[in-house]
Amino acid sequence: MRNGSNGDELGEAWQAIAGGLRRDMGAQIFGQWIRPIKLGDFDREEGALELLLPSDFSAKWVRDHYLDRLTLAWKSVVPGIRSLAIRARPNGAQIHRLRPADEFAPPSERELSEAQDSALDPRYTFDNFVAAQGNVLALTAAQRMAAPEAPLFNPLYLQAATGQGKTHLMHAIGHAWRAANPGARVVYMPAERFMMEFVTAMRAKETMAFKTRLRAADLLLIDDIQFIIGKMSTQEEFLHTIDAIVGSGKRLVVAADRAPQALDGVDQRILSRLSQGLVADIQPADLELRRSILEHRLDSMPSVQVGEDVVEFLARTISRNVRELEGGLNKLLAYAQLTGKPVSKQLAEEQLKDILSACRRRITIDEIQRTVCEYYRIDRSEMSSKRRARAIVRPRQVAMYIAKMMTPRSYPEIGRKFGGRDHSTVIHAVRLVEELRGKDSEMDNDVRALLRQLEA
Structure with a gap:
């Protein structure tokens, strides 16, 4: 059986897989090698799925470097898939359009529904956020921003290093605000997408449509604003967007990996606007929080058996950020499920050696x-x-x-x-x-x- 009727199912599976890969690999690597992937044919009888890339070079690179990782991810999400074929896309090939791959398409090429604009990850809610001393200020501020009553501060600026939870809190705010205000318009947008869409809109002479869509948001969430650095035309538009959202009493949440004052190359007017609200930082997860995060995740999977020694080992060794910690656990559980092997410390050392090697401090x-x-x-x-x-x-x-x-x-x-x-x-x-x-x-x-x- 070919792709046709299974397109939506496979597209939804790819959205989940691509989201996890983007968090694990980082935006730059993901954007270069994974985002261009399109779905080709799916042979249900053989369990063979075809992934298509724009060129022979990119197909060979992804095949050489990411085939095992992609195969494992697909098998864990779609049990019927047994193998992947990664090749260059032939002219006229039938493909299934994927949202993560088309995320930066110009507004003129697609209709942006409210769901597409919000792009909220269903996994990131306040219920799934593990609180600790190092993140309690940011968590409390995020909950206040999502509450029905007018916030005491606007905008809210979330500051944290990569993978420490700021994106999780942004999505949680969006979910809570939408639940309390079903008709509200929530827009979540990484800064790189903001830039790409704005530049594309300028070239297509459709800047008014871009501005109208953003400024119609009741809650606007802009992530990773450090990437706006140095782009003067984009900064000017971002400044006007801040003024329009905050000036009309709507809510604005931004996030970055550093404090506003440390954003070199950013217009001073933007820094002034961002500093007028509340700057809430998230400290790196300590050992106790890392352990709690793993236990919280495992509590939601009662059928999975993971010993305390494995939890302790992961919490101690994967210490750079929470995203790597959760990614390591996901990879370990997926491998154990697919191979039927028990989850053990030895299995973790074998299957997570790349992550562990990168995270270990060189203690002698x-x-x-x-x-x-x-x-x-x-x-x-x-x-x-x-x-x-x-x-x-x-x-x-x-x-x-x-x-x-x-x-x-x-x-x-x-x-x-x-x-x-x-x-x-x-x-x-x-x-x-x-x-x-x-x-x-x-x-x-x-x-x-x-x-x-x-x-x-």
């Missing part, structure tokens, strides 16, 4: 030994000594355990750093400390304290 065994010795107040030389006193052996075993957790070193390599000990000694130490952590709260507290010190 020497640094671990020094920190452990200071904590237990023993001499550094004891890490390599032959002494068997319990007050020496236990810290040495803890250091071996942490070395295995926080470095990519093998058991023999770790043994050599501890006075030339055999790899079996290191294995015994790692297993023993792991066991003790499960039944001895004092040992568990010691290890947690040491990990916090080393991570800091």
Whole structure:
């Protein structure tokens, strides 16, 4: 069976897949290689789906670099798909138009429904946002902006590094506002799309239609405004949009990866307008929040079995941002589901090695030994000594355990750093400390304290 009647189903599946890829890969890489993809034929009997790209070069690049990732994503969303064929699009080929790929099409080429304008991700709601000390100000401000009563501040400026939750809060505001005001017009637009549509509208001499559509919004959400830097004509239009929205009593929320004052190359009038409201920052997720996010996600999937050791491992090692953390969990669960393998720490290390390698801070065994010795107040030389006193052996075993957790070193390599000990000694130490952590709260507290010190 070919694409035809399945087009809408496949298009919806692609929207979900593309959204996850964009968050994991970043806007630049996604825009260059994934956004141009179109759906070709789908043979239901064979389970073979065709993905088409504009050129042989782009098709080969995506096939060489992203085939496994795309195949895994499609299989997890559409169980009937067993294989992908990635090739260049032949002239006259029948394709299924995909919203993520057409996201920046000129207004004259498509009708923009309210749903398309809002482009709100159904996963990003206030109910799914995990609160913590580092994000409570931004969360509270976002909830106030979405409340029926007039906000105390307008605009709301959300500031956070990549993947820390600012986009989640923007979508949550949109969902809550629309739920409270069913007839309201909500427009969510990344800054890069704002620029592309405005430039296209100017070339097509349709700027009035562009302005009218944006300024008709009851709630306007502009994400990643740092990308407007340096584009003077776009900045001028953005300034007028701010004045029109705020001046008419409508609501404006913007987000960026830095404070307004740090937006070099932005018109001072824009900075002044943005600073008039509330600037709410989101701090990087600490270990406790990362652990809570994973647990919250797993609570929504009661049929999935994931041990506490895996949650702890992911929370500790994927520390750069929440988006990578959730992406890593998604990849791990999808692989386990497709292969039938249980979710374990070993599976996580195998399947997430690229993410883990990028996230691990380069902590050395020497640094671990020094920190452990200071904590237990023993001499550094004891890490390599032959002494068997319990007050020496236990810290040495803890250091071996942490070395295995926080470095990519093998058991023999770790043994050599501890006075030339055999790899079996290191294995015994790692297993023993792991066991003790499960039944001895004092040992568990010691290890947690040491990990916090080393991570800091």
